[in-house]
Amino acid sequence: xxxxxxxxxxxxxxxxxxxxxxxxxxxxxxxxxxxxxxxxxxxxxxxxxxxxxxxxxxxxxxxxxxxxxxxxxxxxxxxxxxxxxxxxxxxxxxxxxxxxxxxxxxxxx
Amino acid sequence: xxxxxxxxxxxxxxxxxxxxxxxxxxxxxxxxxxxxxxxxxxxxxxxxxxxxxxxxxxxxxxxxxxxxxxxxxxxxxxxxxxxxxxxxxxxxxxxxxxxxxxxxxxxxxxxxx
Numbered sequence: 739x740x741x742x743x744x745x746x747x748x749x750x751x752x753x754x755x756x757x758x759x760x761x762x763x764x765x766x767x768x769x770x771x772x773x774x775x776x777x778x779x780x781x782x783x784x785x786x787x788x789x790x791x792x793x794x795x796x797x798x799x800x801x802x803x804x805x806x807x808x809x810x811x812x813x814x815x816x817x818x819x820x821x822x823x824x825x826x827x828x829x830x831x832x833x834x835x836x837x838x839x840x841x842x843x844x845x846x847x
Numbered sequence: 848x849x850x851x852x853x854x855x856x857x858x859x860x861x862x863x864x865x866x867x868x869x870x871x872x873x874x875x876x877x878x879x880x881x882x883x884x885x886x887x888x889x890x891x892x893x894x895x896x897x898x899x900x901x902x903x904x905x906x907x908x909x910x911x912x913x914x915x916x917x918x919x920x921x922x923x924x925x926x927x928x929x930x931x932x933x934x935x936x937x938x939x940x941x942x943x944x945x946x947x948x949x950x951x952x953x954x955x956x957x958x959x960x
Binding site: 840 | 851880889890892895903938940946947948949950951952953954
């Protein structure tokens with residue numbers, strides 16, 4: 739069964755704007771991770787947040803985790819055209835990662 | 848570090864043929880994962896290994912699929928016989944531990960005619 743579900747499925751913004759993607763999951767987790775996939779490429783790890791953490795930053799990325807609501811959000815600030823990609827959340831549970839269906843982000847120059 | 852290496856990058860074959868996909872994980876990583884990605888089903892975990900031992904193969908679609916990891920630096924995913932519905936991008940990933948960061952290879956794009 740699907741563990742992580744991203745929202746929205748697609749997002750189109752102008753360069754310079756912020757992009758926010760959300761992820762909801764169903765069961766308890768050890769950690770939650772965000773990955774990026776450029777068209778035709780493999781997934782690239784962006785950030786990992788553990789179940790006892792509430793917020794984490796990495797460069798222009800900000801991730802929050804609310805375990806009571808079983809949800810996470812990924813904020814990309816000051817977006818660039820190069821941020822155009824699909825973004826996936828993955829939850830860690832029972833020794834493996836379960837990926838959501840992803841959010842496709844388009845950043846228009 | 849060369850990252851995770853997969854071969855071939857593209858494979859076109861006819862229904863009924865055997866397909867073998869290969870993966871070389873990042874040196875020192877203990878976990879190796881095989882995923883399949885399609886538009887309809889998204890990214891699915893097929894099987895993963897810890898220290899060369901298969902831990903969870905519950906995602907392997909059926910007996911036509913098999914995976915091996917004879918040593919820490921090599922793994923194969925075999926489909927025999929292949930069917931058109933196996934057409935997908937197959938990714939290999941490796942990591943220090945099963946629940947932590949995974950590093951993906953570039954994928955093998957498989958088309959079964």
